[in-house]
Amino acid sequence: xxxxxxxxxxxxxxxxxxxxxxxxxxxxxxxxxxxxxxxxxxxxxxxxxxxxxxxxxxxxxxxxxxxxxxxxxxxxxxxxxxxxxxxxxxxxxxxxxxxxxxxxxxxxxxxxxxxxxxxxxxxxxxxxxxxxxxxx
Numbered sequence: 678x679x680x681x682x683x684x685x686x687x688x689x690x691x692x693x694x695x696x697x698x699x700x701x702x703x704x705x706x707x708x709x710x711x712x713x714x715x716x717x718x719x720x721x722x723x724x725x726x727x728x729x730x731x732x733x734x735x736x737x738x739x740x741x742x743x744x745x746x747x748x749x750x751x752x753x754x755x756x757x758x759x760x761x762x763x764x765x766x767x768x769x770x771x772x773x774x775x776x777x778x779x780x781x782x783x784x785x786x787x788x789x790x791x792x793x794x795x796x797x798x799x800x801x802x803x804x805x806x807x808x809x810x811x812x813x
Contacts (some may be wrong), residue, residue, distance in 0.1 A: 752764065
């Protein structure tokens, strides 16, 4: 069906299931007439990939940091936790690595009055957490 792929992508965009850099990249390439089967598979995989593997860092695992600091008391991650703060899955579609790191380092500097506490994460912990969250 001509345009079938584009209709599917529009539906995924409308449902909020396909966002972020992968979607933007597709539409840029679509405008340039460079849609190729291999590229399409890469975009779809980047946009719809399942949660990533746990990132292991010197400061411990991201999951350990999340549990030790009580992140799930406010946030949902992989279906577990609370719904006070934003869901942590899919951050790669909404935020860059640097935006996540900056937010975790000093949330009150970005959003004064936020209820998100400053946990005093080290630089290594910030990298571990940001890398992990980008894979979820």
